[in-house]
Amino acid sequence: xxxxxxxxxxxxxSVSPYSFGILKIRMEIKEKKTCYTFAIIPKMLxxxxxxxxxxxxxxxxxxxxxxxxxxxxxxxxxxxxxYDRCVAICKPLHYRVLMNGRVCSQLVxxxxxxxxxxxxxxxxxxxxxxxxxxxxxxxxxxxxxxVIQAACTENNGIEIVIFIFCIVVVFGSFLxxxxxxxxxxNTILKIPSTEGKRKAFSTCASHxxxxxxxxxxxxIIYLRxxxxxxxxxxxxxxxxxxxxxxxxxPVVYSLRNKDVRxxxxxxxxxxxxxx
Numbered sequence: 001x002x003x004x005x006x007x008x009x010x011x012x013x014s015v016s017p018y019s020f021g022i023l024k025i026r027m028e029i030k031e032k033k034t035c036y037t038f039a040i041i042p043k044m045l046x047x048x049x050x051x052x053x054x055x056x057x058x059x060x061x062x063x064x065x066x067x068x069x070x071x072x073x074x075x076x077x078x079x080x081x082x083y084d085r086c087v088a089i090c091k092p093l094h095y096r097v098l099m100n101g102r103v104c105s106q107l108v109x110x111x112x113x114x115x116x117x118x119x120x121x122x123x124x125x126x127x128x129x130x131x132x133x134x135x136x137x138x139x140x141x142x143x144x145x146x147v148i149q150a151a152c153t154e155n156n157g158i159e160i161v162i163f164i165f166c167i168v169v170v171f172g173s174f175l176x177x178x179x180x181x182x183x184x185x186n187t188i189l190k191i192p193s194t195e196g197k198r199k200a201f202s203t204c205a206s207h208x209x210x211x212x213x214x215x216x217x218x219x220i221i222y223l224r225x226x227x228x229x230x231x232x233x234x235x236x237x238x239x240x241x242x243x244x245x246x247x248x249x250p251v252v253y254s255l256r257n258k259d260v261r262x263x264x265x266x267x268x269x270x271x272x273x274x275x
Contacts, residue, residue, distance in 0.1 A: 036070030039063055040141040040242055047140070057131070060142040065116075065123040067141065073115030075173040075218070078211055080107040082180035085204050090187045118165055125158050139235065141242070144222070166222040174215045181208075217241035 043063065047053040055063070087098050126144060129151040139146040144162055181204070188200045217237050 036067050036074070037242060039066040039070065044140050055137075055142065057127075060137075060147065061123055061127045064126070064142040064144065064147065065119050068122055068144070069116040069119035071115075071218070072118055072169045073111050074214065075169050076111035076115055077108065078207070078214065079173040079176045080111060081207055082177040082211070083107075085207060086180040086183050089184050089200055089203065115169075118169060122162055122165055125161055129153070129158065139238070141238075143234075143238065145234070163223075170215065170218045170222055174211075174219075177211055177215075214241065 040063065043055060043059075084099055088095050091098060122144065126147055129148070130153055131150060132152040135150040137146045137150055148159060148162070184200075184204060188197055191197050191200060217240055220237055221234060221241075
């Protein structure tokens with residue numbers, strides 16, 4: 001009876017932050033970020049090394065399709081991760097039932113299928129536009145905005161359709177994550193002990209960091225008026241979320257691991273001592 005009482009009094013302890021659900025979704029997020037980076041980086045490196053900075057019409061379409069597909073999938077996976085944290089903190093005793101292996105696989109499959117379906121629709125609409133001969137794309141990869149600008153005609157209708165898709169994926173995902181964290185913070189505030197609140201907040205810290213960076217950059221690029229478009233600013237932001245952020249993700253998630261933090265402290269301690 002005492003053991004049962006302890007378990008009920010400390011429900012958050014019944015779920016490890018590295019349980020099956022969160023690990024599976026994190027692995028998928030890292031994989032998708034790596035994939036959409038590799039959809040861009042190889043061609044970008046070839047362009048930097050060689051003097052011929054060109055890409056074929058089909059190659060541009062394929063690059064855009066994979067980039068949007070992996071990017072949209074990543075948005076939906078971050079939403080699933082927010083739901084995972086919400087269940088872990090708000091319903092800890094039901095976590096292993098609500099977030100079992102089957103549910104996680106279904107969430108990952110739904111995110112992938114939805115992300116690539118929207119990507120195929122976007123790419124189809126954009127590349128059915130008339131392009132008069134060879135065109136210069138003012139970007140380091142085939143992103144939606146620069147490619148639409150390279151078309152021969154005004155494309156207000158297509159831009160509206162693309163904008164709606166971006167709202168559904170980016171803003172819709174962000175609202176669902178926000179809802180998850182409203183429920184999470186409401187539950188955390190009811191925890192009586194300071195230590196319990198600290199542990200609950202630390203469980204969400206890495207996810208929140210990635211959400212802010214990812215959705216912040218995506219909103220600036222895809223959810224702003226056309227009149228504010230700036231090549232220099234967009235290129236800098238694009239480098240941040242296509243190259244820098246995927247490199248930082250493993251670091252952000254790894255620092256949640258006690259063994260990694262301990263090894264880092266030991267390494268830094270040795271350097272300081274020898275220095």
